[in-house]
Amino acid sequence: VVVRTITYRRLGPDDAGEVLTVQRAAFVAEGRLYGNFDIPPLVESLEQVGHELGTTVMTGAFDGARLVGSIRVTKDGDLGWISRISVAPDQQGRGIGAGLIAAAEEDLPPGIRRLQLSAGAKSAANIVMYERRGYEVFSRASDPAGVEMVLMGKDLPPAG
Ligand SMILES: CC(C)(COP(=O)(O)OP(=O)(O)OC[C@H]1O[C@@H](n2cnc3c(N)ncnc32)[C@H](O)[C@@H]1OP(=O)(O)O)[C@@H](O)C(=O)NCCC(=O)NCCS
Numbered sequence: 334v335v336v337r338t339i340t341y342r343r344l345g346p347d348d349a350g351e352v353l354t355v356q357r358a359a360f361v362a363e364g365r366l367y368g369n370f371d372i373p374p375l376v377e378s379l380e381q382v383g384h385e386l387g388t389t390v391m392t393g394a395f396d397g398a399r400l401v402g403s404i405r406v407t408k409d410g411d412l413g414w415i416s417r418i419s420v421a422p423d424q425q426g427r428g429i430g431a432g433l434i435a436a437a438e439e440d441l442p443p444g445i446r447r448l449q450l451s452a453g454a455k456s457a458a459n460i461v462m463y464e465r466r467g468y469e470v471f472s473r474a475s476d477p478a479g480v481e482m483v484l485m486g487k488d489l490p491p492a493g
Contacts, residue, residue, distance in 0.1 A: 337396050339429055341436035344391040344403060349383035351400040352391065352419075356382070359402075359419035363453055371478040374417055392436045394420070394429050404433040406441060406448075413445035434466060449486035451476070460485070 344352060360374040377385075385391065385405060394402035402420040406413050415437060420429045438448070451474065452459045460470070460483060468485040476482050 339401065339432060340395045341392055341432060342395065343440065344386055344393045346383050346386045348391075348393060348400065348403075349379055349386055352386065352393070352403050353377070353379050353382045355400055355403060355421050356417055356419040358422055359425075362422070363456065366455060367453060367478075367480045369478050369480055372480055373477060374419070376478075390437070390440065390442055392433060392440060394433055394436075396424070402429045402433050404437045406437050406445075408442045408445060411444055411446040413441055413448045415448055415450040430462065434462075445489065446491075447486055447488050449484060451482040451484050454481040454483050 356374055356377070360372065361370075364370040364372055364375050385407075389405050389407045391403055391405045393400050400421075401424045403417065404415065404419075405417045406415055408414075415434070418430060418433055420433070441448075448468070450463065450468065452463060454473065463485050467487040469487065470483045470485050472484040474482050474484055
C-alpha cells in the first residue's frame with residue numbers, strides 16, 4: 334500500500350500553467366452538468382490565471398512535485414471570496430478538496446472577517462460540502478455565462 338502525503342503551500346505566478354491545467358480538467362464536470370462550457374473557470378486564460386496568482390492568495394495541494402488541486406481567496410475589504418476550488422479528476426474523493434478549504438481558511442490575508450463563495454445552484458454535493466464547513470446560502474445570482482449560482486458565506490470569529 335502506498336500512502337501519499339499531500340502538502341499544501343501558497344502558489345505564485347510560476348504555477349499558472351499547472352493551475353490552469355488542473356482547473357480546466359476539474360471544471361469540465363461542472364460545464365457538462367450545466368450544458369455550458371463558457372463558465373468563468375473554463376474560459377479563464379493563462380494570462381488571467383497568472384495575474385490572479387500575482388494579486389490574490391492561491392494555495393496548491395501537491396502530491397510530491399505534482400499539483401493536484403488549488404483554491405483562490407480574493408480580498409475585498411473585510412470580505413474574502415473563495416473561488417476556483419479544483420482537484421484533478423483522478424484525485425477527487427480523497428479529502429484534497431476538504432484540505433484545500435481548510436488550508437485556505439488557515440492562511441487568509443489579514444483583515445478578513447467574512448468568507449463568501451458562489452456555487453452552481455445544481456451542484457448539490459458542493460453545496461453540502463460547504464454547508465458542513467459552516468457556509469450558509471444567503472443569496473442567488475447568475476454567473477457571466479448565465480448559470481444560476483447560490484452565494485454562500487460565513488462570518489469568522491473576531492481575531493483574538
Ligand atoms: C469540489 C471538489 C473541489 C471537491 O474535491 P475532492 O477532493 O473531490 O473532495 P473531498 O474528497 O475533500 O471531499 C469533500 C467532501 O465532499 C464529499 N464529496 C466529494 N465528492 C463527492 C461526490 N461526488 N458526491 C458527494 N459528496 C462528495 C466528501 O464526502 C466530503 O465530505 P465531507 O464534507 O464530509 O468532508 C472537486 O470535486 C472538484 O474539483 N470538482 C470540480 C470543480 C468544482 O465543482 N469546484 C467547486 C465549485 S463551487
